[in-house]
Amino acid sequence: MRVIRACHELGIRAVAVYSDVDRGALHVRLADEAYPIGPAAPRESYLAIGKLVEVARRARCDAVHPGYGFLSENADFADAVRGAGLVFVGPPGEVQRRLGDKTQARRLARDAGVPIADGTLAPLRDLAEARSESKRIGYPVMLKAAAGGGGKGMRAVASAAELDAAWRLSSGEAAGAFGSEALFVEKLIEHARHVEMQILADGSLGDAALRIARAAGYVSAGTVEFLVDERGGFSFLEVNTRLQVEHPVTELVTGLDLVALQLRIAAGEPLPFAQSDVRRRGAAIEMRVTAEDARRGFVPATGRIAVLREPAGPGVRVDSGLFDGLVVTSDYDPLLMKVIAHGVDRTEALARARRAVRETIVAGLPTSLAFHAHVLDEPDFVAGRYDTAYVAMHWPPRAPVELDDSQITAAALVAVLAARGRATRRLVASPDGAWSRAGREEALR
């Protein structure tokens, strides 16, 4: 959707692909052309490089934008696209390889003089090496997929006792998600903040990010991630060689359109501004509303959108593929909608984020919205006190949501109305005529 929008704004024809379950998706309907590429399983559709390149060739595309999921950080895909005589919208395969292998990226950062966390600089050979290296570094450690990203194949390991299970699960996930089960280990930095510099940044972290980008011969948009510890020291984490899910935050604060710029760079145009021209304006906060049940440890949820109200109004941007009646399956990433609030300062951005979440309704399946509502009012977050341990510390909330007497009464009445409505429907569906009648009468009383 985000890419189709940028294409249409630039007058570029947009061609989409879809798996069988996505036939009615918004991106299929809004694209100029759309081609089916197979069943729901990603390996047979969205991860099938051959099929994708074939569609691009058949549809006579000039360029391929990989989005920010699936193959967006896959160097082989970038190479295949280029091999077919098409432009890949993103950094070339060799740059992705240099940064996509997390251990190689760590070496590159170290050589560029950027701090990295203690750990291995090459993939681990086996569990035995993982055990000895973890012991050397000292627990707690992070076990990570060398080819990974986005939290998959990654686990915090508090002690040697947990290492076996973590190794088994992470290597399995890594193999499934990235086609390589290679893992490495690094020191876990507790109470750190996770900071992402969209490669357009300024400031001291920005210098480090630019140094890494230059060292890697970087082209197009990307993100350099750091951890900042409690004393303000930072260490390099990884580079995402793709558009970041959080790119709207950068767009609102800088006024730039990152996807349009990616497309212009891919078309061979130089950037129309220098680093010193980038001006920040205000603050922005992004909420990633997901199909995850926030009240049950964020387990993935499925269902059909029954009532939908996306927020709008001043300072609120929504990037969403939702529509009334959409069936959310467990086939893909649980991201439903991004709500981004912008204001002249963090206080106004927070107020607008709160207002936007209050307006938002996604009924039909459990979502993460209760979590967003809670965090936006939570004193530590409001005061700017948060780190990577924040969620574990503050969620689930100790007390249930505060409703006043009038709200409790309204909710109780609706609970009864909903129960009666359901009863009717169930009874009417029954084959026994008498029961069906009785049920209806009772519900209408």
Added chain:
Amino acid sequence: MRVIRACHELGIRAVAVYSDVDRGALHVRLADEAYPIGPAAPRESYLAIGKLVEVARRARCDAVHPGYGFLSENADFADAVRGAGLVFVGPPGEVQRRLGDKTQARRLARDAGVPIADGTLAPLRDLAEARSESKRIGYPVMLKAAAGGGGKGMRAVASAAELDAAWRLSSGEAAGAFGSEALFVEKLIEHARHVEMQILADGSLGDAALRIARAAGYVSAGTVEFLVDERGGFSFLEVNTRLQVEHPVTELVTGLDLVALQLRIAAGEPLPFAQSDVRRRGAAIEMRVTAEDARRGFVPATGRIAVLREPAGPGVRVDSGLFDGLVVTSDYDPLLMKVIAHGVDRTEALARARRAVRETIVAGLPTSLAFHAHVLDEPDFVAGRYDTAYVAMHWPPRAPVELDDSQITAAALVAVLAARGRATRRLVASPDGAWSRAGREEALR
């Protein structure tokens, strides 16, 4: 809605009122409190000053925001609110009176050294005076309601022959809408541009606007309107003593929240910035999507929203009260939704506006959307060539919308599907069993 959003962002309790037909409206559902004030007819509800003040008192409000319709420019309402010990969010009654009588405002502008169009400086006594004054000024002239605004009670008169009918209709409308049938006449400036300066503006027109605001002792947000002729000369038109419908354009370009500022001013706070602090960033375009049939001379339309998709994504803001199933009646103003596009320059804003309109769907009643789509692609508008005669010159379009063969085919298939679906439904509704069956079979064939 706009005001409720600002209240919620500032942590202010929002109290709404509604007429019988608006019980399910969004503003009623999102407000903290809501009170019924009578039947659909505005005179018995939204224009009933007594009822409104009584509700405000009963609900223990601190202040009353009049929105930008109905009583938003009514000095008596402002006085009544103040008389009840409440704060009126807007300029005081005496300022409104000074500017609300258009002939008095013209005198004020002239005295402040701002150019005005040739015409009368006091309301006309009768048709005979209108005839003689129009002759003196020279046709074409504009006949306007002295108490008016928003295009009501206003008519262009090309020649003496048209004056009688125009006088009759305008004075009738003026009496109905403003409670006073007083009219005045001024020279019609052809091929002029209509320019509105939200009172926050800079530049030379801005100086004139600020001069008028100071002369009137202005408080709160408002708009000074000018006409700019083909040679760049300008003349004062009128002052709207309220938040302008187009205020989001100013908000996007300046980054300010005008409604929040109105509320702060009403609370006695000074403006947190000076005129010289206001920085413009990029360009914005507002589309007012109305329940008017663009293809039939913008006649008002009614109906039930059957499919709704509001646009979203980068650089697009939506202010809307629409929801699926809403019944749009002819009781009130036809404004359905405002779509505002923002970009780094007019070109990007236009591209985003086009993209946003292409995404927008309002099915169930005729709207103005075809007009917006046409104008955004029309060469004169794109080149910045437009004036008050623009719509008459460019609408309706000479050629029907261009669809390619593939689109024609798709549309033809849907036309058939829609016709078959309708046929089924109609026949099934018939009491005659045989016909009903036959109809269904035919439609399913």
Added chain:
Amino acid sequence: MIYEVSVGGRRLQVDVAADGRFLIDGAVVAAEIAEIARGRQWSVRIGGRSHEVTVLTHDPLRLLVDGREAEASALDERAAASARGASAARGGRHELRAPMPGLLKAVHVTEGDVVERGAPIMTLEAMKMENELLAPARSRVVRLAVSAGTKVEGGAVLAVLEESE
């Protein structure tokens, strides 16, 4: 079933075969259709091209095709035949219909009056604007269907006029 279809001024013949295939002007169309909103919105793919078509209004039929509005009509053979028959004019008689829904503020004539071309017959108020409805020709007022103060739907017959010499 064969339909005579018009879209944005273009005329086509659409044949819905018993097996569900579509023929347009006799040729099979390789279209793949998904209904998105029941009876209102479809996604149509034709050789890779993706079209989103929404029924904006039924009467007249207006479609939104990839964000562009187009007028359309679809009549089955029987309906098309009877429509052709009915188009014979009834000459000299005018039905004055409400161009929009609104409140009839005033009626300026009574039955039997003969009025000049352009004379105001009624005033209709809609969304706070007053609209005068004028006689299309010198004519006699045969019938007044509504009186002042009535709310009327768009398209409702308000009066019947007959051209007079």
Added chain:
Amino acid sequence: MIYEVSVGGRRLQVDVAADGRFLIDGAVVAAEIAEIARGRQWSVRIGGRSHEVTVLTHDPLRLLVDGREAEASALDERAAASARGASAARGGRHELRAPMPGLLKAVHVTEGDVVERGAPIMTLEAMKMENELLAPARSRVVRLAVSAGTKVEGGAVLAVLEESE
């Protein structure tokens, strides 16, 4: 009909009288209710306060009240009585249920196995994350309800375990 209702931890008794009025804990409530989305969303006014209540999910019942999520339940007298009866435990037997919908990647045990507390029973893949389902206590695998490669719904019974000494 009387309902036992719980909202956000608060318990109330709601009586829907024959004339359509509501009594809460015996007192009449002056509530005015408008249904916005059929069976899903209501606007409720109580003494001027305006509340928008949406049914987010039915099972469990979660309501969105003015933008805040709250767990709720409403049982009529009969259902409430039978629910109280059913809460007697069945001790020692565990049903292993899918905590979320997904694909069962692997089953690590066979029927009859005795496994230690914390032993992995199955691996469930959902949204590209693998989740091991562990034995809650030392127990015997009484029944395996599904085999590897199966897609399962959230809440589906995957296996039955019985605590063993």
